[in-house]
Amino acid sequence: MNAILEMRGITKTFPGVRALDNVNLVVREGEIHALVGENGAGKSTLMKVLSGVYPYGSYTGEIHFQGQERRFRGIADSESAGIIIIHQELALVPLLSITENIFLGNEPARYGIIDWDAATERTRALLRKVGLRESPATLVGDLGVGKQQLVEIAKALSKEVRLLILDEPTASLNESDSEALLSLLLEFKAHGIASILISHKLNEVSRVADSVTVLRDGMTVETLDCRAEPVSEDHVIRRMVGRELADRYPRRQPRVGEVLFEVRDWTAHHPLDAERVVVKGVNMAVRRGEVVGIAGLMGAGRTEFAMSVFGRSYGRRISGQAFIEGREVDLGTVPRAIGNGLAYVTEDRKHLGLILNEDVVHNVTLANLDGVASRSVIDEMRELEVANDYRRRLNIRCSDVSQTTLNLSGGNQQKVVLSKWLFAEPRVLFLDEPTRGIDVGAKYEIYTIINQLAAAGKAVVVISSEMPELLGICDRIYVMSEGRFVAEMPAAEATQEKIMRAIMKGEEKVP
Amino acid sequence: MTSEIQGALKPERAAPFAFARRHLREYGILMALIAIMAFFGIVTDGTLLNPLNLTNLVLQNSYIVIMALGMLLVIVTGHIDLSVGSVVAFVGALAAVMMVQYDMHFVPVTILSLLVGAAIGAAQGSCVAFFKVPSFIVTLAGMLVFRGLALTLLDGRSVGPFPAEFQRLSSGFIGDAFAGLTPIHLTSLLLAVAAAAALVFMSARGRAKKLRYAVEQEPFALFLAKNAVIAGVIVWLGYLLASYRGFPNVLLIMITLIVLYTFVTMRTTVGRRIYAIGGNEKAAKLSGINTERLTFYAFVNMGVLAALAGLIFAARLNTATPKAGLSFELDVIAACFIGGASASGGVGRVTGAVIGAFIMGVMNNGMSILGIGIDWQQVIKGLVLLAAVFLDVYNKKRA
Numbered sequence: 001m002n003a004i005l006e007m008r009g010i011t012k013t014f015p016g017v018r019a020l021d022n023v024n025l026v027v028r029e030g031e032i033h034a035l036v037g038e039n040g041a042g043k044s045t046l047m048k049v050l051s052g053v054y055p056y057g058s059y060t061g062e063i064h065f066q067g068q069e070r071r072f073r074g075i076a077d078s079e080s081a082g083i084i085i086i087h088q089e090l091a092l093v094p095l096l097s098i099t100e101n102i103f104l105g106n107e108p109a110r111y112g113i114i115d116w117d118a119a120t121e122r123t124r125a126l127l128r129k130v131g132l133r134e135s136p137a138t139l140v141g142d143l144g145v146g147k148q149q150l151v152e153i154a155k156a157l158s159k160e161v162r163l164l165i166l167d168e169p170t171a172s173l174n175e176s177d178s179e180a181l182l183s184l185l186l187e188f189k190a191h192g193i194a195s196i197l198i199s200h201k202l203n204e205v206s207r208v209a210d211s212v213t214v215l216r217d218g219m220t221v222e223t224l225d226c227r228a229e230p231v232s233e234d235h236v237i238r239r240m241v242g243r244e245l246a247d248r249y250p251r252r253q254p255r256v257g258e259v260l261f262e263v264r265d266w267t268a269h270h271p272l273d274a275e276r277v278v279v280k281g282v283n284m285a286v287r288r289g290e291v292v293g294i295a296g297l298m299g300a301g302r303t304e305f306a307m308s309v310f311g312r313s314y315g316r317r318i319s320g321q322a323f324i325e326g327r328e329v330d331l332g333t334v335p336r337a338i339g340n341g342l343a344y345v346t347e348d349r350k351h352l353g354l355i356l357n358e359d360v361v362h363n364v365t366l367a368n369l370d371g372v373a374s375r376s377v378i379d380e381m382r383e384l385e386v387a388n389d390y391r392r393r394l395n396i397r398c399s400d401v402s403q404t405t406l407n408l409s410g411g412n413q414q415k416v417v418l419s420k421w422l423f424a425e426p427r428v429l430f431l432d433e434p435t436r437g438i439d440v441g442a443k444y445e446i447y448t449i450i451n452q453l454a455a456a457g458k459a460v461v462v463i464s465s466e467m468p469e470l471l472g473i474c475d476r477i478y479v480m481s482e483g484r485f486v487a488e489m490p491a492a493e494a495t496q497e498k499i500m501r502a503i504m505k506g507e508e509k510v511p
Numbered sequence: 512m513t514s515e516i517q518g519a520l521k522p523e524r525a526a527p528f529a530f531a532r533r534h535l536r537e538y539g540i541l542m543a544l545i546a547i548m549a550f551f552g553i554v555t556d557g558t559l560l561n562p563l564n565l566t567n568l569v570l571q572n573s574y575i576v577i578m579a580l581g582m583l584l585v586i587v588t589g590h591i592d593l594s595v596g597s598v599v600a601f602v603g604a605l606a607a608v609m610m611v612q613y614d615m616h617f618v619p620v621t622i623l624s625l626l627v628g629a630a631i632g633a634a635q636g637s638c639v640a641f642f643k644v645p646s647f648i649v650t651l652a653g654m655l656v657f658r659g660l661a662l663t664l665l666d667g668r669s670v671g672p673f674p675a676e677f678q679r680l681s682s683g684f685i686g687d688a689f690a691g692l693t694p695i696h697l698t699s700l701l702l703a704v705a706a707a708a709a710l711v712f713m714s715a716r717g718r719a720k721k722l723r724y725a726v727e728q729e730p731f732a733l734f735l736a737k738n739a740v741i742a743g744v745i746v747w748l749g750y751l752l753a754s755y756r757g758f759p760n761v762l763l764i765m766i767t768l769i770v771l772y773t774f775v776t777m778r779t780t781v782g783r784r785i786y787a788i789g790g791n792e793k794a795a796k797l798s799g800i801n802t803e804r805l806t807f808y809a810f811v812n813m814g815v816l817a818a819l820a821g822l823i824f825a826a827r828l829n830t831a832t833p834k835a836g837l838s839f840e841l842d843v844i845a846a847c848f849i850g851g852a853s854a855s856g857g858v859g860r861v862t863g864a865v866i867g868a869f870i871m872g873v874m875n876n877g878m879s880i881l882g883i884g885i886d887w888q889q890v891i892k893g894l895v896l897l898a899a900v901f902l903d904v905y906n907k908k909r910a
């Protein structure tokens with residue numbers, strides 16, 4: 001079959017870093033081509049080169065698309081050629097409706113006057129195509145992430161698309177939403193639209209991909225053809241990380257002590273709509289050395305619960321009691337929560353985790369500046385040592401620790417956020433989706449860190465939408481649904497089915 | 512595995528040229544100041560750099576520089592303060608009324624004035640920080656209110672003159688320990704030499720420390736050139752001032768404040784937290800930073816510095832007028848942006864703002880000497896501001 005896209009010898013350097021080194025990528029007509037590799041391997045950069053975000057001249061190498069050499073000077077160029085990219089971070093305007101978002105910058109208009117009826121009509125057709133049952137007038141901010149992702153795709157379809165690029169589209173989706181999205185890709189394929197799929201979830205890749213290209217350290221390692229014979233996940237992992245990875249989850253001997261942290265009857269209301277209860281009477285206890293998971297679907301209130309505990313960072317009218325080592329503590333502000341030994345590692349690293357225009361050093365020490373200062377004067381060399389130490393321990397890939405975090409790849413940003421909270425030396429850690437957007441190798445590293453924390457006698461609470469992960473690393477699992485803890489089970493007895501059943505039951509109970 | 516990774520991200524060698532290009536902004540602004548000074552030095556046939564004029568330049572600029580220090584912090588937290596020009600007028604008027612009409616001693620008047628500045632800052636700061644009213648609006652209101660109050664206090668007239676001791680705040684010069692021994696003000700010259708030496712020493716020590724920790728360093732040639740230029744310029748300017756009447760008192764106040772604010776922003780936890788707020792307020796808050804309180808204090812600080820500037824300005828004119836400080840806020844804000852601060856917060860340096868203030872000052876002064884009218888001066892200053900920020904944006908995009 002013919003190639004629709006050929007990228008030849010692409011090299012792209014940033015000051016101090018060679019992000020892509022002579023990369024080749026061939027995508028055939030009408031196939032789903034997966035692009036995999038570790039964090040910082042250069043996947044997003046390669047796609048930004050392809051879509052004109054990095055314009056012709058800022059990289060070396062050639063791009064041939066539909067048999068012609070292309071020199072895109074910007075996104076508009078690549079879009080008019082039929083290459084549409086959906087970035088790792090969604091780019092929708094929350095205060096605009098679905099229709100307005102889909103036709104943003106591309107409004108059907110006559111003499112400069114927008115024809116909203118036509119736009120709405122077309123939106124309806126597009127939403128049907130992507131299987132989203134929502135009114136075109138709904139504000140995007142009112143949709144969940146999964147639905148927003150579908151709006152992005154509908155937006156892509158509103159243009160003449162030949163090649164669709166999805167950069168980690170399922171990273172923040174739950175299983176059923178991911179499933180829906182993947183079937184959509186398969187449907188597009190049936191209509192002859194090729195797509196490039198970047199993902200760290202290898203089970204998805206092996207389910208839908210026709211070929212897989214593995215990048216490592218900015219170089220093409222291998223392109224595998226999945227149609228001839230199925231490609232084993234282990235093989236892909238081996239090529240990605242360049243070594244054998246025996247287990248997905250590191251082994252651990254749990255040594256669980258007495259209860260370290262406890263909340264009783266924790267309730268929180270929505271920040272805007274004070275009548276809406278988001279967290280309802282939650283009771284939770286975590287022991288020293290224990291890893292506790294909170295399972296649940298997107299929107300179950302897990303993040304809201306954790307954030308409302310952590311210095312009332314979410315919600316209004318919060319009530320409930322918190323205990324550390326049996327003594328009641330006041331967690332009313334973030335400094336007090338930190339002072340009592342709590343840490344909350346956010347799921348939203350860009351908006352809530354990092355100061356993006358600052359370097360790695362400044363981000364790592366931010367939550368514990370006193371740890372590198374004496375009498376409020378920062379010892380910069382000590383600070384540098386700390387940052388380098390975490391860089392080594394968590395294997396953060398950056399040209400050096402003075403690189404701005406904006407330029408780090410998604411997974412490495414996550415590690416910086418984690419470093420920040422490790423350096424704050426908490427006793428109770430809330431980790432909210434700690435492995436979102438992280439490659440298999442790095443996941444293993446993060447699990448290892450979680451184990452070390454537990455072994456050091458800390459209490460760890462992990463919120464995750466990936467059930468296998470919770471089953472793999474936790475000692476005990478709470479199930480949350482509609483703002484309530486509906487079940488609790490030892491991980492040894494838990495299964496995905498059991499958890500799902502608990503969630504369903506929880507949903508039924510609510511009228 | 513680690514070594515393999517580091518091998519892959521080949522750091523390119525820090526050649527002097529490449530390094531300078533990457534840090535274009537920092538060197539660029541200093542070079543721009545030097546170039547502008549040289550330009551006006553030449554076109555005014557040296558008048559700009561004659562000792563009397565240079566002394567005047569320092570005096571005329573002191574209040575802009577002092578306010579730029581406060582404004583930088585406000586801008587770094589992601590806000591703006593439009594009221595400073597009016598606060599200058601109001602505090603000047605208040606001090607004048609107290610000293611001239613009520614015959615109060617200048618020391619309590621100074622203290623009271625600074626406290627009033629703090630109170631003004633606190634009022635505006637609490638609206639911004641705790642009640643989340645946009646700073647643009649709050650301080651726009653403040654701009655009107657305090658200009659109006661200044662008018663009321665002075666009843667539309669000028670009030671003066673001030674007691675001689677108070678005037679020395681801006682027109683006094685430091686004493687010379689070697690008076691009579693040399694034709695020039697030797698103490699001032701020695702101070703300049705000491706300052707240059709201290710600067711070179713500090714940057715050499717910083718460099719040595721960083722080398723020990725193997726941090727990316729500016730190449731030695733560049734380091735040497737930069738320090739030589741800076742030290743040379745300081746000593747030379749010191750010499751010029753010394754050959755008139757020596758250092759004015761305000762220069763010492765100014766230098767003390769510059770050193771203090773540089774230190775606070777670069778080396779202290781408070782400074783770091785202020786930058787974090789501007790960079791990402793939500794993330795800063797979740798990291799345990801009391802964002803409201805720090806924002807509040809940034810405005811209080813601005814109020815105090817504006818009050819100080821108001822006193823210096825009044826002392827310099829030897830009268831308080833309702834029109835004092837008119838459009839100062841624009842010069843001060845422009846100084847920060849020329850100095851590389853970002854309008855969206857989180858970015859900006861004290862040294863940049865100071866150099867920016869001097870760029871504005873030299874242009875004001877040089878154009879006045881050339882007899883360019885106020886009208887064209889504004890046009891030119893506006894274009895320079897635009898060009899500086901334009902370069903910033905361009906640089907960022909290219910990086």
Ligand SMILES: Nc1ncnc2c1ncn2[C@@H]1O[C@H](COP(=O)(O)OP(=O)(O)OP(=O)(O)O)[C@@H](O)[C@H]1O
Nearest residue numbers: 014019039040041042043044045407408409410411
């Ligand atoms: N603007 C930039 N300036 C400097 N370095 C950059 C810039 N953008 C990316 N990099 C570097 O290029 C490398 C590749 O980054 P990229 O974002 O392409 O990784 P990725 O494969 O998408 O990783 P992830 O799976 O974590 O999203 C990283 O080492 C990153 O630090």
Ligand SMILES: [Mg+2]
Nearest residue numbers: 044088409410
């Ligand atoms: Mg990426």
